[in-house]
Amino acid sequence: MIGGAFSRGDEGAVLALAAQHAGAARSAVCSAYSVFQDPTAEGDPFVIQVSAALTIRSFSEATALNVWKAVRFDCTVHKGGNGFAAPLWPMFQDPLHWLDLKKRLLEDSQVDWSFWVDWYDELMHGKVRSNSEWEMLKEIVLIDNEDWEQGPAHINPMIAEIVERYATKTQSSGSITPQELLTAALFDFSYDSLENVMRAIPMPDDWKHLDDEEALKRFLGDAEEVEDSLKTLSRALEAEGGALQGAGGVRTYLDEICSELARAEDKGTLRVGKLLEYGRFVEAAARRDDIEREFGVLHEPLNSISKDLQELIRSHFANTLARFAVLRELRMEDAADPWDVLRDFRILVDRVRSGDEGQLPALVREDVAVLDDVLDGIDRLTRDIDGAASDEAKDSLKRERDFQMAKVGATVQTYKDQAVQVSGKAADAADTTLKAVKRFDGLSDLARRIWDGVTGGGA
Numbered sequence: 001m002i003g004g005a006f007s008r009g010d011e012g013a014v015l016a017l018a019a020q021h022a023g024a025a026r027s028a029v030c031s032a033y034s035v036f037q038d039p040t041a042e043g044d045p046f047v048i049q050v051s052a053a054l055t056i057r058s059f060s061e062a063t064a065l066n067v068w069k070a071v072r073f074d075c076t077v078h079k080g081g082n083g084f085a086a087p088l089w090p091m092f093q094d095p096l097h098w099l100d101l102k103k104r105l106l107e108d109s110q111v112d113w114s115f116w117v118d119w120y121d122e123l124m125h126g127k128v129r130s131n132s133e134w135e136m137l138k139e140i141v142l143i144d145n146e147d148w149e150q151g152p153a154h155i156n157p158m159i160a161e162i163v164e165r166y167a168t169k170t171q172s173s174g175s176i177t178p179q180e181l182l183t184a185a186l187f188d189f190s191y192d193s194l195e196n197v198m199r200a201i202p203m204p205d206d207w208k209h210l211d212d213e214e215a216l217k218r219f220l221g222d223a224e225e226v227e228d229s230l231k232t233l234s235r236a237l238e239a240e241g242g243a244l245q246g247a248g249g250v251r252t253y254l255d256e257i258c259s260e261l262a263r264a265e266d267k268g269t270l271r272v273g274k275l276l277e278y279g280r281f282v283e284a285a286a287r288r289d290d291i292e293r294e295f296g297v298l299h300e301p302l303n304s305i306s307k308d309l310q311e312l313i314r315s316h317f318a319n320t321l322a323r324f325a326v327l328r329e330l331r332m333e334d335a336a337d338p339w340d341v342l343r344d345f346r347i348l349v350d351r352v353r354s355g356d357e358g359q360l361p362a363l364v365r366e367d368v369a370v371l372d373d374v375l376d377g378i379d380r381l382t383r384d385i386d387g388a389a390s391d392e393a394k395d396s397l398k399r400e401r402d403f404q405m406a407k408v409g410a411t412v413q414t415y416k417d418q419a420v421q422v423s424g425k426a427a428d429a430a431d432t433t434l435k436a437v438k439r440f441d442g443l444s445d446l447a448r449r450i451w452d453g454v455t456g457g458g459a
Helices: 002-008 011-036 045-058 061-080 098-106 114-125 131-141 152-173 178-182 213-243 247-267 272-287 289-316 318-329 338-358 365-386 391-423 429-437 443-449
Strands: 188-192 197-201
Touching (some): 114 152, 131 152, 188 391, 197 365, 213 247, 213 289, 272 365, 272 391, 338 365, 338 391, 338 443, 365 391, 391 443
16 A cells, blocks of 8 residues: 555655554554563563564654655665665664663673674664675575574574674685775776876766766755754864864864865765765764863764764765775785884875876875875774774774775775876786786785886885
8 A cells, every 4th residue: 555655656645554554563563562471581582672662652653754754765775876874764863762672682691692783783873784794694594494493592602603704704814806996996086187187086886876966956955954063063173272182183074074065066076985084084083082081062063963974974875885895805914013004005195196206197185185184094093903992992993994994095006097097107918917806815915016017116
């Protein structure tokens, strides 16, 4: 019935039917609860889950309509790209009281629910998965029904073994080809023949679902409130002057985002990679303990802006997030010194800045600045790793550091290949073909080989 109303474009009928089916769903939950509610099963996590689901009974009709709006949002995102990159509940936060249930699951001493907690958290916030992660989930889904039917105490350890195996596999053999790397650059490049320089432009896939004036207008309309908040916080930080440590750096990123949005409105094109990176800088600043302590009451608006930016980006740029997923396969080698690898990447960016000392058209200053900012962020992440309080925190920071470093590598590789073509300095065809199929086995390997076969040799 809902499908028929939807196909006719009768929104009133759709919403009425959505409310009607929400009532039926609440009744079904009540029936399920009566089946699971066994006096001998007190504290059983399955009962806890059903009990939490009963909170659906308190949903008002307005909430039911919001759920339907979320479904329509999902349909729109799936049509434009990878819907799994979008948050699960874009219209409102935690409608199923997940935070309460999550706390109870993590406190359960009988069963390890960590996989399911992580899985739902990722759905809640929107995560683009790598190919190996999808393979892992497929293997979990295909576990024999006999095992699933034996309950969480039996199935969860089996899932944990699969997760650990894929984690080890990724760390020990994570590698990508040069072709895969080129699809994951922050932005593409064009040659400005008048000034003999390279300039950053959006990647074709980034602009895939914003390829007309109306689509761009919708994005900029959604960004208006975020832009107002950015400007307000920037003025507040400016008023504090030098009193707040770190305020100048945060203001720079806030202002750059506003400038990029204004540029998009003026030129009718948006450099998505830049917007993503500036948004990530704001997010990283909002997470830092020293910024939270220093900013005081201004930290809450910073945190709020960070979340709004994430939602805006996930809603409109699922394709871009999907492009970057392959980079999560590339990790720092166990024997590599992170500071040495970071130094090698800074050398690579310096070569982009100088056009390999004049032998290639250089990248313009404002675009190189994005790469410099990413490297500075990697520097901070590396220092934070040394001071992390737990192994879990260290692993999380290392994954983020490696991901950011891989994005710089992908972008430098893309610049290099295009600048070499423009200048006519490409290596011979056989050598180029050989390098195109040889995989990068880690970040140190990437930094060493990224300039092979070009003018002055390796980095």
